[in-house]
Amino acid sequence: MMSLMEKSCPCGTGLPTELCCGRYHHGEPAPTPEALMRSRYSAFVLGLTDYLLATWHISTRPVELLPDPHTQWKGLSIIKEAPDLQKTPSQADIGYIHFRAYFKERARWHRLEENSRFVFEQRRWWYIDGTPEVMRLKPRRNDPCFCGSSRKLKLCCKE
Template sequence: MISLTEKSCPCGTGLSTDLCCARYHNGELAPTPEALMRSRYSAFALNLCDYLLATWHVSTRPVDLSPDPYTQWKGLSIIKKVPDFKEGPSQADVGYIQFFAYFKERARWHRLEENSRFVFEQSRWWYMDGTPKVMRLKPRRNDSCFCGSGRKLKLCCKE
């Protein structure tokens, strides 16, 4: 069981991990494409490769997924949801989430932009695929940190 009580969830909701994404990591089904996308982002941040594979649609799932010790996921911003799902049943069986994910890799900052596609099959949401674009960032010390803390980068996620 995943338990990170008292720690803010990596997905950026402001909730503790236990109240947010850990419940999905522990087996509860994500009710919307956004919830699944946030839980997958948190799984990347926490190196939960088994969860990532388990939520990936069988038709596009890689055979193996290894933890990446060089990537530190620092922040997530949801840009657009289509359709804009609410909790509960929906008529749509496909959803799209456009997001920015900020990460640091070997002391260099990057932004991943992706428009992810999710499908509803077998009474649950699955990650199908996405169109990713990665951009190298060159932040200055006094820029706001990408983690969403509101603090300056030099005082927050500089390491």
């Protein structure tokens, strides 16, 4: 059995979980909106709902967040991080990340695409909200796997 130190982080950096998102899951503040977004994706994969709630800004945080046993998160792609250069001083503590996450739910593939908004307060980044779009996918067996392995879907994340 692989330890978290040996296993690649679910966020897709290729680093071991403990050297990547695991350190944020254990209390170290994420230094950027992208790092927080990646750690939150990893928390969804690992079922760390307490971490998800703890990193959600109080102004938009739900009362509870129940894990979904039918959802298997399979891959993450960062599309764009909004540049800080165009921000005014009053906007300097706001960050935006556009990402795609792939998941399987009850044998059906989906893509979640979201523009997420983050704020820097109390010396840390917080997730505020996002504009998600979910699309059902109909991949073929020989298509590349969504997890980013470069393998065919039929040989990788078919389960």
